[in-house]
Amino acid sequence: MAEPFIRRRAVRHLEKGRVVLLAAGLGRPFFTTDTTAALRAAELCCGVIFKGTRVDGVYSADPETDPNAELLPRLSFRQVIERDLRVMDHTAISLCRENDIPIIVFNMTVPGNIRRALCGEPIGTSIEREGA
Numbered sequence: 429m430a431e432p433f434i435r436r437r438a439v440r441h442l443e444k445g446r447v448v449l450l451a452a453g454l455g456r457p458f459f460t461t462d463t464t465a466a467l468r469a470a471e472l473c474c475g476v477i478f479k480g481t482r483v484d485g486v487y488s489a490d491p492e493t494d495p496n497a498e499l500l501p502r503l504s505f506r507q508v509i510e511r512d513l514r515v516m517d518h519t520a521i522s523l524c525r526e527n528d529i530p531i532i533v534f535n536m537t538v539p540g541n542i543r544r545a546l547c548g549e550p551i552g553t554s555i556e557r558e559g560a
């Protein structure tokens with residue numbers, strides 16, 4: 429179905445202008461798929477991570493259980509960690525912060541949202557370094 433991840437191969441595909449889709453995790457305990465996404469993004473010098481979810485972005489609380497939850501359109505990596513927002517595990521957030529890789533969190537179940545996110549339209553929540 430797909431070839432295994434080999435960094436050199438993935439970089440070569442990118443150099444040829446191809447799109448590289450990465451799926452699954454590392455297959456190691458203690459490492460989530462979010463951590464894997466952050467690790468691979470750092471390895472490939474990616475400019476952004478797009479995290480598709482079932483909700484419109486990052487909220488102050490779980491919007492599926494708390495009707496008072498507020499959508500947070502822009503956050504820093506520090507705010508995500510300090511507020512213990514459960515958008516991604518802290519290892520993934522820290523990897524993105526250390527490598528200056530912004531994260532766009534958006535609802536992937538809404539038709540057209542993937543295109544909107546890829547085209548840079550304001551959508552969901554943007555998580556970036558402070559001052560960006």
